[in-house]
Amino acid sequence: KYTGMSKDRMIEIRRQNCNPMTMKVTYYKKPVFIHQGYMQWLWDVDGRRYLDLFAGVATVGVGHCHPKVTAAAEQQLKKLWHTTNIYVYPTLHEYCEKLASHFPDPLKVIYLTNSGSEANDLAILMARLHTGNYDIISLRGSYHGGSPQTIGLTSNAAYKYPVASGFGCTNTMCPDVFRGPWGGSHCRDSPVQTIRECTCAQGHCMANQQYIAQLKETFATSVPNRIAAFFGEPIQGVGGAVQYPKNYLKEAYKLVREQGGICVADEVQTGFGRTGSHFWGFQGHDVIPDMVTMAKGIGNGFPMGAVVTTPEIAASFSKGLHFNTFGGNPLACAVASSVLDTIREDDTQQNSLRVGTYLITELAKLRDKYEIIGDVRGKGLQIGVEMVRDKASRDPLPPEAMAEIFEDVKDMGVLIGKGAIYGQTFRIKPPMCITKEDADFFVAVFDKSVRNYMEKR
Ligand code: PMP
Numbered sequence: 001k002y003t004g005m006s007k008d009r010m011i012e013i014r015r016q017n018c019n020p021m022t023m024k025v026t027y028y029k030k031p032v033f034i035h036q037g038y039m040q041w042l043w044d045v046d047g048r049r050y051l052d053l054f055a056g057v058a059t060v061g062v063g064h065c066h067p068k069v070t071a072a073a074e075q076q077l078k079k080l081w082h083t084t085n086i087y088v089y090p091t092l093h094e095y096c097e098k099l100a101s102h103f104p105d106p107l108k109v110i111y112l113t114n115s116g117s118e119a120n121d122l123a124i125l126m127a128r129l130h131t132g133n134y135d136i137i138s139l140r141g142s143y144h145g146g147s148p149q150t151i152g153l154t155s156n157a158a159y160k161y162p163v164a165s166g167f168g169c170t171n172t173m174c175p176d177v178f179r180g181p182w183g184g185s186h187c188r189d190s191p192v193q194t195i196r197e198c199t200c201a202q203g204h205c206m207a208n209q210q211y212i213a214q215l216k217e218t219f220a221t222s223v224p225n226r227i228a229a230f231f232g233e234p235i236q237g238v239g240g241a242v243q244y245p246k247n248y249l250k251e252a253y254k255l256v257r258e259q260g261g262i263c264v265a266d267e268v269q270t271g272f273g274r275t276g277s278h279f280w281g282f283q284g285h286d287v288i289p290d291m292v293t294m295a296k297g298i299g300n301g302f303p304m305g306a307v308v309t310t311p312e313i314a315a316s317f318s319k320g321l322h323f324n325t326f327g328g329n330p331l332a333c334a335v336a337s338s339v340l341d342t343i344r345e346d347d348t349q350q351n352s353l354r355v356g357t358y359l360i361t362e363l364a365k366l367r368d369k370y371e372i373i374g375d376v377r378g379k380g381l382q383i384g385v386e387m388v389r390d391k392a393s394r395d396p397l398p399p400e401a402m403a404e405i406f407e408d409v410k411d412m413g414v415l416i417g418k419g420a421i422y423g424q425t426f427r428i429k430p431p432m433c434i435t436k437e438d439a440d441f442f443v444a445v446f447d448k449s450v451r452n453y454m455e456k457r
Contacts, residue, residue, distance in 0.1 A: 002045040002046075002047070004193075010033065011031070016170070027418065028406070028410055029407055032048075032410065033042055033045040037064030038065055039065075040052055040438060041208065041432055042064065042415065045312070048413070051414045051415070051430075052430065052431065052441065053416045053442060054417040054429060055430055055431045056426070057237070057275060057296065057427075058237065059297060059300070060297075060300055061297035062300050062339060062432060063432075064431065066342055068338055068342050068345070069338045069339055071328050072334050073335050074336035076241045078329050079341065081331050085324075085329075085394070094333070094337055095334075096110045102279055102280075103280075104339070107291075107292060109309050111307040111308075112304070112324070113132065113293055113307065113324060114305060115203050116144075116268040116295030117146055117150050117304055118145075118147070118327075119268070119295055120147075120149075120153065121145070122293075122307050122322075122363065123229070123231075123291050124149055124153075124229070125317075126307070127261070127262050128229075129319075130316040131229070133223075133226040135169075135222050135223055135229070136169050137215075137218060137222075138154075138170075138227050138231040139173075139231075139239075140172070141238075141240070141242060142154060142174070142232070144238055149399045150166065152165050153169050155318060156238060156239065157421065158423075159346070168228075170218060170222060172215050173215075174236070174244075175207070178375040178394070179205050180211070181210075197423050207245050219255070220258055223426075225260050228255055228262070229261050229264050230256040230261055230263050231264045232262065232264070233263065233265075233266045233303070233386060234249070234267065234281025234284060235281055235378065235382050237270070239421070240386060240420030241377055241425065241427060244285075249287050262289075263280050264290065264292070265282040265289040265291075266293050267282070268296050269296060269297075271292075271294045272294075272298065272339070273349030273352055274297065274382050274429070275380040275381075276349060276357065276381065277353055277380065279349060282407070290309065290310060292307070294306050294308070297339070298336050300335065302331075302332055302335040302336070303332070317373065347448055348433060349380075352380035352381045352432045354436075355381070355434055355436055355439055356380035356383065359434055359442070359443070360379075363376045366443065369447075371390050371454075372388055372389065372401075372450065372454070373385060374387060374388035374391060381429060381430055384420075384425045385428070386420065389424065396420075399423050402418060402423060405453050408446055408452055409446060409449045409451070412448065413445070414442050414446075416428055418429060430454040
């Protein structure tokens with residue numbers, strides 16, 4: 001039972017002493033006061049249980065306070081919290097070897113950081129040093145971090161400030177086959193097509209060349225042959241689970257390399273088995289990046305991040321001295337190592353595939369039932385439900401309507417997220433341990449809240 005600080009007092013402190021922005025992003029009219037978590041469940045201070053389908057934004061991969069990970073953290077806490085990585089200690093080496101074994105050649109050199117923004121900052125620096133070029137391209141709608149450098153890559157007005165940040169960053173059109181001008185009106189008949197792996201000759205499958213032409217135009221309007229890097233998430237996260245047409249990343253990587261750049265996959269949200277079919281999102285695109293950045297799921301909620309790259313790129317970077325006090329500390333490594341073991345032992349990747357595919361298929365039925373559910377997409381447990389005023393216009397459902405459904409879903413005991421550039425997409429990224437019954441429960445709750453909204457409208 002919770003016996004801590006009152007809810008009113010917490011709100012008062014949040015108003016006075018915390019980042020004022022966080023008052024806005026509690027999202028809910030009636031905020032949720034979380035007290036405890038276990039696997040896919042969260043409890044509030046009143047003892048009310050929620051099914052957590054947001055997992056701290058895809059961060060808690062194997063489950064809140066997973067007993068195996070908690071035990072690993074406890075053991076390490078008693079042994080050694082921290083020492084500088086000038087010294088050689090086992091947890092770092094055990095972890096780096098284990099993480100490297102999850103990558104194809106030549107991705108074998110690991111740099112450990114404390115967050116995703118830090119990982120992407122480092123990736124920007126390494127790309128520039130290695131290529132001798134400066135310009136970096138990312139996709140519109142993407143989120144790659146909130147540090148001054150990564151704000152330049154991030155392409156979503158909500159995170160932008162009117163100050164110079166991220167010099168040399170350019171955004172190119174996101175190959176979004178639902179909201180973009182090409183594709184999206186076909187290929188909706190089967191779950192496989194909802195997962196966007198179709199290769200038929202219509203709809204989004206044909207749209208690829210149009211989006212690739214946009215990328216070429218970006219090159220044609222940049223310094224010729226002087227691209228440092230292209231950053232892309234395998235499936236956009238904050239952008240609203242946007243999936244690209246098949247082969248987009250493959251062709252984009254080829255073009256970027258022709259322009260002298262390296263290719264970076266931001267796996268902060270999609271890594272560690274979340275997409276179900278593969279351990280890394282990039283594997284679903286049949287590409288091998290030159291650099292992979294990760295965070296969130298790496299530590300199941302423990303602050304951590306990483307950049308994985310090739311020995312060649314690492315060599316270009318080793319001309320200077322790079323140091324990170326907490327990156328790769330013994331505690332983080334013990335936790336992250338146990339996360340990798342747990343993903344394997346609990347078979348969470350397979351569960352992501354099984355329950356995720358089922359959930360996408362069930363949500364697609366609601367898309368066919370309601371005029372305001374425009375698109376259901378995703379892979380594994382990286383899912384987006386894009387809401388519209390109506391299917392013909394595809395205009396985004398206004399924020400007030402989104403907020404109403406969102407609140408209703410929460411009041412019925414399920415936590416989900418919101419995102420995309422107009423805030424029009426519900427984001428579903430649960431801990432990968434959820435069951436088919438949890439998926440059924442959410443579908444029933446979502447069905448009811450959309451119905452409630454439609455009846456009032
Ligand atoms: N990349 C992606 C794809 C993300 O979703 C995020 C966080 N939402 C980041 C980078 C930045 O990570 P962090 O908040 O740990 O700095």
